[in-house]
Amino acid sequence: MNKAELVEAIAKETKLSKVDSTKALDAFVNQTTKALKAGHHVALIGFGTFKVAKRAARNGRNPQTGKAIKIAAKKVAKFKAGASLAKSVK
Numbered sequence: 001m002n003k004a005e006l007v008e009a010i011a012k013e014t015k016l017s018k019v020d021s022t023k024a025l026d027a028f029v030n031q032t033t034k035a036l037k038a039g040h041h042v043a044l045i046g047f048g049t050f051k052v053a054k055r056a057a058r059n060g061r062n063p064q065t066g067k068a069i070k071i072a073a074k075k076v077a078k079f080k081a082g083a084s085l086a087k088s089v090k
Contacts (some may be wrong), residue, residue, distance in 0.1 A: 046083070
């Protein structure tokens with residue numbers, strides 16, 4: 001499902017216009033992004049939790065040349081499904 005299909009599904013289920021559904025989805029994405037940038041987590045009970053994790057620096061290998069390379073440490077966004085979501089897709 002892409003963004004347009006999700007907006008359409010939200011509009012149909014909530015009986016909102018597509019414009020309002022797009023605004024609501026964009027607001028959710030923007031606020032989640034801001035919270036993660038600030039180092040917070042976003043927990044939606046029953047759905048899941050978005051959080052930032054630190055990935056340590058490590059050694060890797062260039063697949064084309066086989067030469068060893070250093071991969072820098074970085075922060076990554078992670079999502080862990082909640083119990084209800086995990087159970088429903090099982």
